[in-house]
């Protein structure tokens with residue numbers, strides 16, 4: 001099961017729980033929710049999850065519970081990214097802002113002065129949103145069309161059939177590389193005296209570090225989730 005599916009399956013509002021329940025108990029009326037309305041099953045089909053045994057609903061919930069207790073931040077980030085869950089996004093931003101306040105380089109702290117906390121919240125918000133970009137949003141896609149792969153022309157010619165390689169522009173993510181220009185603009189709104197050279201020198205690397213930190217937390221959560229559930233995640 002892919003991580004997105006595990007997360008979608010666990011969301012209380014997710015129709016997929018209903019789909020899974022329906023698969024287990026075909027005669028039940030669980031396809032209506034507590035308001036009695038029919039559920040729209042567009043998210044994850046129960047058939048995408050192996051019913052019973054490993055990968056079943058209970059196993060997914062157990063695995064998510066363990067991940068929550070060990071890698072809460074990473075799990076919030078994954079929910080924010082794949083489920084577009086606004087509450088988890090807020091929680092992730094709050095934790096990242098706390099981390100940013102503690103980790104901010106001296107010069108960043110000095111330049112932001114009394115606006116420190118507000119600046120860190122803004123940076124955390126931008127970093128989380130950057131992490132949450134997915135290639136299913138058209139404007140976020142790289143020139144490889146969001147696939148992260150391009151044809152390797154030399155190898156294709158040599159082999160006599162189409163050979164693909166990882167896209168060099170996006171390094172396989174399928175996403176347009178982000179610039180830190182929007183972040184600079186936002187912070188400058190709070191600190192009008194902040195200059196571009198000073199941003200480049202003292203702030204940009206810190207901002208990039210916050211984004212990397214999100215990636216690390218998320219992959220730590222993914223690996224706990226994978227180990228616990230033994231899902232065949234890609």
Ligand SMILES: [Zn+2]
Pocket residue numbers: 142143144145146147148149167168169170171172173174175
């Ligand atoms: Zn690309």
